[in-house]
Amino acid sequence: MRILAAMSGGVDSAVAAARAVDAGHEVVGVHLALSRMPGTLRTGSRGCCTIEDAMDARRVANTIGIPFYVWDLSERFKEDVVDDFVAEYAAGRTPNPCMRCNEKIKFQALLEKAIALGFDAVATGHYATLVPGPTGPELHRASAWAKDQSYVLGVLTERQLAHCYFPLGDTPSKELVRAEAAERGLQIAKKPDSHDICFIPDGDTRGWLSEYVDREPGEILDEDGEVVGRHDGAHGYTVGQRRGLQLGRPAADGKPRYVLSIRPVSNQVVVGPKERLAISRIAGGRYSFAGEPGFDLGETFSCDVQIRAHADPVPAFARLVPILEEERTEQHRADATHEIVVDIDLALAEPLLGVAPGQTAVLYLGTRVLGQFTIDRAIAAPESCEELRAGRSEETDPAESPSVSVVAS
Numbered sequence: 001m002r003i004l005a006a007m008s009g010g011v012d013s014a015v016a017a018a019r020a021v022d023a024g025h026e027v028v029g030v031h032l033a034l035s036r037m038p039g040t041l042r043t044g045s046r047g048c049c050t051i052e053d054a055m056d057a058r059r060v061a062n063t064i065g066i067p068f069y070v071w072d073l074s075e076r077f078k079e080d081v082v083d084d085f086v087a088e089y090a091a092g093r094t095p096n097p098c099m100r101c102n103e104k105i106k107f108q109a110l111l112e113k114a115i116a117l118g119f120d121a122v123a124t125g126h127y128a129t130l131v132p133g134p135t136g137p138e139l140h141r142a143s144a145w146a147k148d149q150s151y152v153l154g155v156l157t158e159r160q161l162a163h164c165y166f167p168l169g170d171t172p173s174k175e176l177v178r179a180e181a182a183e184r185g186l187q188i189a190k191k192p193d194s195h196d197i198c199f200i201p202d203g204d205t206r207g208w209l210s211e212y213v214d215r216e217p218g219e220i221l222d223e224d225g226e227v228v229g230r231h232d233g234a235h236g237y238t239v240g241q242r243r244g245l246q247l248g249r250p251a252a253d254g255k256p257r258y259v260l261s262i263r264p265v266s267n268q269v270v271v272g273p274k275e276r277l278a279i280s281r282i283a284g285g286r287y288s289f290a291g292e293p294g295f296d297l298g299e300t301f302s303c304d305v306q307i308r309a310h311a312d313p314v315p316a317f318a319r320l321v322p323i324l325e326e327e328r329t330e331q332h333r334a335d336a337t338h339e340i341v342v343d344i345d346l347a348l349a350e351p352l353l354g355v356a357p358g359q360t361a362v363l364y365l366g367t368r369v370l371g372q373f374t375i376d377r378a379i380a381a382p383e384s385c386e387e388l389r390a391g392r393s394e395e396t397d398p399a400e401s402p403s404v405s406v407v408a409s
Helices: 011-022 051-064 074-090 097-116 174-183 205-209 385-389
Strands: 002-006 026-033 068-072 121-123 128-132 137-141 218-221 227-231 258-263 268-272 278-289 301-306 314-322 338-344 360-365 368-380
Touching: 002 011, 002 097, 011 026, 011 051, 011 121, 011 174, 026 051, 026 097, 051 068, 074 097, 097 121, 137 368, 227 268, 301 338, 338 360, 338 368
Parallel strands: 002 026, 002 121, 026 068, 218 268
Antiparallel strands: 128 137, 218 227, 258 268, 278 338, 278 368, 301 314, 301 360, 314 338, 360 368
């Protein structure tokens, strides 16, 4: 096959490209220039897609003997990832820019260009596996769950998966990848992994957002609607946050308080005890499926749901339902006609904690990725599993119930 190897400058993508060469494929390396400040350098493990990363990727390509190019996708990255990130935070949501980058840049813009140039597939250093299915390839977890990255690939469609190549999916550990890189004479064998948001390399998301979203001071309320503090901009907070609240009035029980919801319309932040962060139902749109599920999505089905890249999956029941006009709320996107509703199986799992609208939920059938959606609403857990099973758990309007961790956009 003709393989286009996406080379970030890190050790995973380097070894993936080298393995593609070893497998006998015709491989060409490409580094994506995503920063609009090309002179930016890395600081330890912070940031990625910098000029230093591009040079590292070029050295690897020279070592393994493949052609190498740098493609400038910075404008597309700004529009599809950075601008989306700002807009979501301005709406009181907590987006995942890595998911959006995979969806819009690495496996849409890059893949489309690769196919147009005659490549059969794009290779990346993600830890995930592809398994042949009845209608096409299925995306599954990596052999080592501790390193599994199938969550961040949950946005891929079956058509995209047909042109993907993940050489690291069967590798048990990152240590083995680093050892292999060293054996191959790759200088990046000990290079630190990137973390944090690549376009906010100093990790100060709140400070970075202040340059793009106007700060408007507002009230911090408790669950009874009493003012317990002030904030300098609701966009600087996220559901589940504990630190940096600067509350002027302590809780009656003396326990810490957490952000339960953000109300951008009224510019208010609601805080309360940790137990109020417990969630038993999530729902949302902007969904996609990683292949044909093989059953009616409108009927309730069992699955596992994962809401963060490094979170444990929890058993749940899900279904795809139409959004009735009379039931449409501010949380629903204007053009949404259906949403995915997921109920946590509280007989087998604890409620989810600190679920923030804007996060991505990925659904699994065993090790297989079924699909994903963006969380719009999160419903507070009932007092007991028995209450949920008895069907007495009712969804309430988030504007009327501060104990529900949702955002009114």
